[in-house]
Amino acid sequence: MAAQFESEYEKLHGSSLPNQERMRAFLLLFEQFKHYNILKENFVYMNLFDILIGNQDRHGHNWQLLYRQDKVFSSPLYDNGASLGWQLPDERLKIILTSPEVMHRLYKNTLLKIGLDNNQSPKIKVTSILDYLFTQYPQYSNRFLDKLEAFDIDYFEEYCSNLPLISETRKKFLVQYISYRQQQIIKKLKGGSAK
Numbered sequence: 001m002a003a004q005f006e007s008e009y010e011k012l013h014g015s016s017l018p019n020q021e022r023m024r025a026f027l028l029l030f031e032q033f034k035h036y037n038i039l040k041e042n043f044v045y046m047n048l049f050d051i052l053i054g055n056q057d058r059h060g061h062n063w064q065l066l067y068r069q070d071k072v073f074s075s076p077l078y079d080n081g082a083s084l085g086w087q088l089p090d091e092r093l094k095i096i097l098t099s100p101e102v103m104h105r106l107y108k109n110t111l112l113k114i115g116l117d118n119n120q121s122p123k124i125k126v127t128s129i130l131d132y133l134f135t136q137y138p139q140y141s142n143r144f145l146d147k148l149e150a151f152d153i154d155y156f157e158e159y160c161s162n163l164p165l166i167s168e169t170r171k172k173f174l175v176q177y178i179s180y181r182q183q184q185i186i187k188k189l190k191g192g193s194a195k
Contacts, residue, residue: 026116042074044140057082060118093173
């Protein structure tokens, strides 16, 4: 986008707009991007997936366009390290595991980037991103919702139980964290009050 929009992108990148307005301005610019129609579905999925895993670092350098001959497509997702409570020590995870209120606060207070800006500061509340994506991209949001409802949390739990390099506390946390966020996203996308 920086190459296509040049000074307009740089001006927005350096602006002091409040986060909500900044997000909308970047999204409006994205809709004018020459590869927008190719990317929009994966862009929606990427942001919804980041909400699910709590990825707080999906800036404009953490996903790419790939070119193969004359085709353009989204790269696989990478650099997901700032997700899944990575920074929380086991002592904190134990508190979260025993307190639904703390788990909810962890979800509600998650601030995410949307993959269009490279600035460190603009972070948007989960519910604002869900509202925007569901309003502007209902078809893709509903497809993601179908996949999310079909997600087998028991299989995920079994998978986590076999991870060799993390503590038992973190394994339990991962299952509860994803399960909780899954349910909150489903409620919100179905018009519930998951705030």
